[in-house]
Amino acid sequence: MSTGTQAPGDTAAADAAPVAGPNWWRDEASEPIRRNLGLVGVLAALIVIGAVTRPDLYGDPAWVRNNIFTILMQASAIGVVTVGMTFVIIGGGIDLSVGAIMALAGVWATTQATQSFGAGGMIFAALTVGLAVGLINGVLISYGRLVPFIATLAMLVAARGLAAKISGKQTQVSSNLDINSIATDRILGVPVLVIILGLVVAAGWVLLNRTTFGRRTVAVGGNPEAARLAGINVRLHTLRLYALSGLCCGIAAIMLTSQATSAQAAMANLYELDAIAAAIIGGTLLSGGRGTIIGALFGVVVFSTITNLFAINGLTTEDQNMVKGGIIVAAVLVQQFRLKSVTQFLSRTRANT
Amino acid sequence: MARQTPDVSRRRFLASGAAIGGAALLAACTSNATPNNAQTLGGDSGNPNAAPGRRVIIGFSAPAADHGWIAAITNNAKKQAEAFSDVEFKTVAAGADAAAQRAALTGLLAEKPNVIVLLPHDGKELNAWGLEAMRAGIPVVNLDRAFPDPAAYRLQIKGDNYGMGVSAANYVIAQLKAKGVSNPIIGEIAGLDFLELTQERSKGFADTLKAAGFRVANRRAAEFTADTGQREATQLLQALPRMDALWNHDDDQGIGVLAAINAANRKEFFMVGGAGALKAIQDIQADNTVLKATVTYSPSMASSAISLARLIGQGRGMSDLVELQVPKEIVLASETITKENAANYLKLGF
Numbered sequence: 001m002s003t004g005t006q007a008p009g010d011t012a013a014a015d016a017a018p019v020a021g022p023n024w025w026r027d028e029a030s031e032p033i034r035r036n037l038g039l040v041g042v043l044a045a046l047i048v049i050g051a052v053t054r055p056d057l058y059g060d061p062a063w064v065r066n067n068i069f070t071i072l073m074q075a076s077a078i079g080v081v082t083v084g085m086t087f088v089i090i091g092g093g094i095d096l097s098v099g100a101i102m103a104l105a106g107v108w109a110t111t112q113a114t115q116s117f118g119a120g121g122m123i124f125a126a127l128t129v130g131l132a133v134g135l136i137n138g139v140l141i142s143y144g145r146l147v148p149f150i151a152t153l154a155m156l157v158a159a160r161g162l163a164a165k166i167s168g169k170q171t172q173v174s175s176n177l178d179i180n181s182i183a184t185d186r187i188l189g190v191p192v193l194v195i196i197l198g199l200v201v202a203a204g205w206v207l208l209n210r211t212t213f214g215r216r217t218v219a220v221g222g223n224p225e226a227a228r229l230a231g232i233n234v235r236l237h238t239l240r241l242y243a244l245s246g247l248c249c250g251i252a253a254i255m256l257t258s259q260a261t262s263a264q265a266a267m268a269n270l271y272e273l274d275a276i277a278a279a280i281i282g283g284t285l286l287s288g289g290r291g292t293i294i295g296a297l298f299g300v301v302v303f304s305t306i307t308n309l310f311a312i313n314g315l316t317t318e319d320q321n322m323v324k325g326g327i328i329v330a331a332v333l334v335q336q337f338r339l340k341s342v343t344q345f346l347s348r349t350r351a352n353t
Numbered sequence: 354m355a356r357q358t359p360d361v362s363r364r365r366f367l368a369s370g371a372a373i374g375g376a377a378l379l380a381a382c383t384s385n386a387t388p389n390n391a392q393t394l395g396g397d398s399g400n401p402n403a404a405p406g407r408r409v410i411i412g413f414s415a416p417a418a419d420h421g422w423i424a425a426i427t428n429n430a431k432k433q434a435e436a437f438s439d440v441e442f443k444t445v446a447a448g449a450d451a452a453a454q455r456a457a458l459t460g461l462l463a464e465k466p467n468v469i470v471l472l473p474h475d476g477k478e479l480n481a482w483g484l485e486a487m488r489a490g491i492p493v494v495n496l497d498r499a500f501p502d503p504a505a506y507r508l509q510i511k512g513d514n515y516g517m518g519v520s521a522a523n524y525v526i527a528q529l530k531a532k533g534v535s536n537p538i539i540g541e542i543a544g545l546d547f548l549e550l551t552q553e554r555s556k557g558f559a560d561t562l563k564a565a566g567f568r569v570a571n572r573r574a575a576e577f578t579a580d581t582g583q584r585e586a587t588q589l590l591q592a593l594p595r596m597d598a599l600w601n602h603d604d605d606q607g608i609g610v611l612a613a614i615n616a617a618n619r620k621e622f623f624m625v626g627g628a629g630a631l632k633a634i635q636d637i638q639a640d641n642t643v644l645k646a647t648v649t650y651s652p653s654m655a656s657s658a659i660s661l662a663r664l665i666g667q668g669r670g671m672s673d674l675v676e677l678q679v680p681k682e683i684v685l686a687s688e689t690i691t692k693e694n695a696a697n698y699l700k701l702g703f
Contacts, residue, residue, distance in 0.1 A: 063594060070591050074584060114382040125382055128375065166383050169417075169424040171579055171605050173632070184616045260579040261612040264605075266420070267580040311588030314571045317546065 032292045035283045038334075039298035042327075046305045054312050067308065069191055073183075075304035076197040077102075077255040078274050079297060082282075083204040084248030085275040086296040090208070091241045092221035092288030093141060093148035097133070098249050099271035100159035105129040105253035106263030107163040110172040119178035126257075127250040133159060134246015138239035156272070163265035171264040174257055182258035193255055200251065204293040217241065222289030277324070278303060281331035302327070391432035392425075392653035392701050394660055402664060402672050405439040409666030411659060412466035413444045414458055415496070416474050420577055421605050422628060425652035425703035426472060426496070433656035440663050451478035458482055462489060467666040468507075470658050472496040480505050494662045496654060507665060509682045510658050512650040514550040516687040517602075518557020520648040521625045524689050525598045526565045528623060528645075537597035538570045540589050540622075542582065542610055544602045546574040554602055554627070570596075575606045582609030590614065596622040604630035604647060611642055619643075629690060631702030638695040649688045652703050657683075 051058040058064055081098050088095045108114065109126040117124075133155065140151040174180055185192045208214035219227040220234050228234045257263045280286060281302065282295025303324060310320040411434060415427050427444075434442035445461045447454040451474040459482070461469065469491055473479035476498040483505030486493050492507035500506050529537045541558065544551045551574070559569060571592050573585035582601070590596075590613065601607045604626045614624070626633045626647035636644045661679050664670065670677045690698045 057592075057594065060594075067591055070587060074587060108379070108383065111383055111385045113384040117382070121382070125379065128379060132376070132379075166385060168385065170421050171608060172385075173608060180612075183612070256580050259612065259616075260583045260609040262579045262608045264578060264580075266576075266578045269576060269578065269581070308588060308591065311571075311573060311585075312592040314592065317574050 032283055032295060035334075036292070036295055036298060039282070039295065039302060042302055043298070043305060046302070046309055050305075050309050050312065053309075057312060069194065071301065071304045071308050072194045072197070073191050073259075074307070075300045076193040077252040077259070077268075078271060078278070078304075079197045079300040080200045080248050080252040080255065081271055082275040082278045082296045082300050083200050083293060084245035085272075086279045086282070086284050086291050086293055087204070087208070087217060088148075088241050088245045089276070089279055089284050089286060090221045090288060090291040091217045091238060092224060093238065093241065094152065094276070094286075095137065095242065095245045096149065096152040096272045097137065097155035097159055098245065098275055099268040100156045100163070101130055101133045101246055101249040102253040102256060102268035102271060103263070103265050104133060104159040104163040104166075105250045106257045106267055107167045107172060107265055109253065110174050110257060110263040111166060115174065115176055119176050122174075122176060122179055122257075123254055126253045127247060130246040130248070130250020130253060131243055132246070134243040134249070135239065137246065138242030141242060142235040142238040160265055167263075167265050169265060171262050173262045179254065179258050180261045182255065183261075193259070196251070196255060200248065201293060201297050208293055213237075213240075218289060220288075274300075274303065277328050281328060283335070285335070391429045391656070392651065392703060393429060393433045393436055393656045400672055402669055405437075406667040406669070408439050408441065409468065409663050410441045410443060410466040411662050411666070412461045412464070412469040413442065413471070413659075414447045414454060414461065414469070415472040415655070416447045416454070417449075421630070421703065422603075422650075422652050423472075426655040429652055429655040429703075430470065430659050433659040437659075437663055439667075440659070442659075447472075447474065451475050455479060455482050458486075462486055462491065466491065468492050468494060468662040470494040470496060470655075470662050472655070473498050473500070476500050492662075492665050494658050494665070496658050503681070507681075508658075508661055508679055510654055510661065510685070511683075512654060512685050513687050514553035514650070515557035516684075517627060517648045517650055518554045518559070519561045520687045520689045521600045521627065522558045522561035522565075524625055524646050524648070524691075525600065526562070526567065529567070529597060534597055537567060538593055538595060539567060540593055540596050540599040541569045541572040542585055542589060542599065542601045542606070543572060543574045544577045544606065551602065558600060575609075577603050577606050579606060579609035579612070582606030583613045584609070586610040586613035587617065590617045590619055598622055599624045599643075600627070601625070602627045604628050604633035607633060607644070611636075611644065614643055629698065629702055631699070634690055634695050634698050634702040637690060637692055638699075640692055646689055646691045649690060649698070649701070651685070651701055653701055654685055657685075 081102070085095055085098060105126040108129045109122040114121055114125045137152055137155055140146045141148050182192050187195060208217065216227070216232050216237050219230070219232060220237050224234050256268060260267070278299030279291065279296045282292060282297070282299035284291030284296065306323060307320060413430050415430070416423055431442065434440045443461070443464065443466060445457040448457055454474050458471070469486060471493060480500045480502050483493050483495065483500045484502060487505060487507065493505065495506040495509040497511045499509055499511055525539065539562065541555065543555055555572065562568060571589055573589045575581040575585040586609065599622055601610045601624060605628070607626050620643060622643060623645045624643045626644055627650065629647055629649040629651050633644060633647050636642050637647060665679050670679055
């Protein structure tokens with residue numbers, strides 16, 4: 001627990017009082033908190049840049065309130081997908097098919113036949129399709145022993161193909177007012193989309209941090225062989241993780257369909273890359289075994305804020321994409337060269353080198 | 354100590370039965386609307402060319418892309434060919450990119466059709482194939498995405514992307530001048546930015562606005578899909594708290610754009626669409642949204658291409674022209690659809 005920057009004499013005293021003082025901050029277990037605070041710092045910096053470049057907009061409090069809700073609403077569908085993706089990545093896998101699952105679920109939910117069953121039927125269809133495709137992914141990966149990258153890549157292509165076939169390559173407009181109103185309704189002033197995002201993030205956090213399911217996920221991702229020897233059914237657990245990811249995609253499909261009041265086979269394009277990037281900058285290790293839901297949420301909100309910042313300044317998508325790429329690289333570099341070793345390097349003095 | 358494994362066979366049986374039942378229920382929910390009307394040439398309109406002539410085999414290839422416009426191209430070509438009794442229609446799947454399309458078309462060449470109608474993935478990449486086909490004696494009708502080399506096609510029929518921008522801008526300018534707005538705030542939602550056609554459309558729009566002393570305040574690029582249209586429109590509405598006019602390049606992404614506008618409850622501006630989708634024309638006619646006009650880029654060009662390919666195959670010319678042969682290049686005009694003339698265009702909406 002003690003770090004190398006302490007002088008030997010302090011160690012005993014430090015161990016005796018573990019809660020207060022800088023040790024808590026420098027402790028390895030607090031790394032997620034440091035990272036999340038770092039992301040909050042990035043968010044604050046982005047908002048300050050926005051306020052400085054467009055003071056005419058930020059001077060209006062009603063606009064600012066509306067803008068915050070806009071950022072959160074735009075982040076809601078991708079946020080839900082990222083929660084599922086975070087679970088899969090922590091469990092040691094990857095799911096490249098999330099965008100395609102969303103498209104398939106959305107298309108299936110907006111066919112004439114399904115729309116005739118009303119809002120309930122559409123939601124049931126989207127969730128079931130998402131869950132079913134996630135299960136297929138899971139079976140292929142855990143019992144079929146396919147590498148997750150390959151299995152979900154194949155599913156990416158197949159699911160979009162099926163979506164194109166079902167929709168006849170047309171955009172399917174949703175004529176169901178209940179579904180469409182999900183994107184516009186507010187409860188107590190908070191948009192329903194943001195509430196759904198909040199509920200999914202809360203459920204994800206509880207699942208990861210307060211249930212055995214979450215503990216097993218971290219175990220399976222960190223060291224699958226040790227987990228298996230410890231009695232965890234790794235194959236069944238992996239299956240469940242991909243099913244969870246698929247379910248999240250189904251939920252996100254309804255949210256996106258509601259926002260666009262339609263669904264088509266080309267929707268949710270490249271969402272998998274956005275979800276993976278958000279999970280990574282939130283602190284999830286691509287190799288598995290470590291990650292947080294709150295970090296992933298911050299990752300999604302940071303990206304959404306960047307998009308908003310570039311839009312209000314009239315900058316192009318190309319510039320925006322380059323900045324996003326830069327942020328992903330910076331986040332991973334911070335992960336590689338852990339902050340502790342940098343502060344260690346900087347605080348070397350003649351006495352302790 | 355013997356360990357009894359619980360008998361889970363019944364549980365498995367029930368679970369799989371439920372799964373199959375659920376799957377059957379879901380599969381029943383895939384029946385869908387049949388593809389809507391095709392924009393084809395009507396029956397006998399007193400045109401001497403409508404009389405059946407020599408049998409013509411027309412080969413056809415277009416990308417199998419996701420957009421409704423491309424689907425309408427293929428649909429229109431097929432329906433138009435069916436409308437002629439003397440045309441045999443052969444399609445080949447164009448595959449996912451230019452290389453796959455080249456391979457498919459080389460196979461088509463071997464079957465020796467009379468004429469080939471082609472919407473290439475990319476005009477420059479299929480130019481060489483066009484030259485090869487023309488040298489083999491098979492006339493090529495190049496649709497929409499142009500071959501740069503005139504020797505590579507017998508007929509090139511395309512829309513006018515630059516003209517679309519010009520038409521949209523002319524409508525916007527006329528409306529703003531009529532309302533007496535000075536210094537208007539104009540927004541633009543473009544399509545896929547890396548496509549040349551998007552750049553041409555934006556240029557036409559910007560050039561025409563500049564000549565009138567206006568400029569585009571903020572331009573966002575979506576991806577021709579409804580969900581990206583919604584995303585970019587939401588950002589644009591945030592960036593411009595007050596707007597006077599908006600041009601959206603494509604009516605399919607316009608579904609998302611209108612959803613975003615309705616969600617933000619913004620009504621102070623008017624919107625011009627693009628491409629001429631049926632839903633957009635209906636909305637313009639009903640006049641209950643901010644969408645007031647659209648500029649056409651109609652997939653009916655595929656029907657015209659088949660029609661002219663038949664004439665080329667039969668050695669005829671267009672009856673309205675004095676010349677005896679079909680022209681080399683036809684650029685369709687971008688027509689502006691407003692509430693006044695919407696009724697005329699309903700049958701051309703895709």
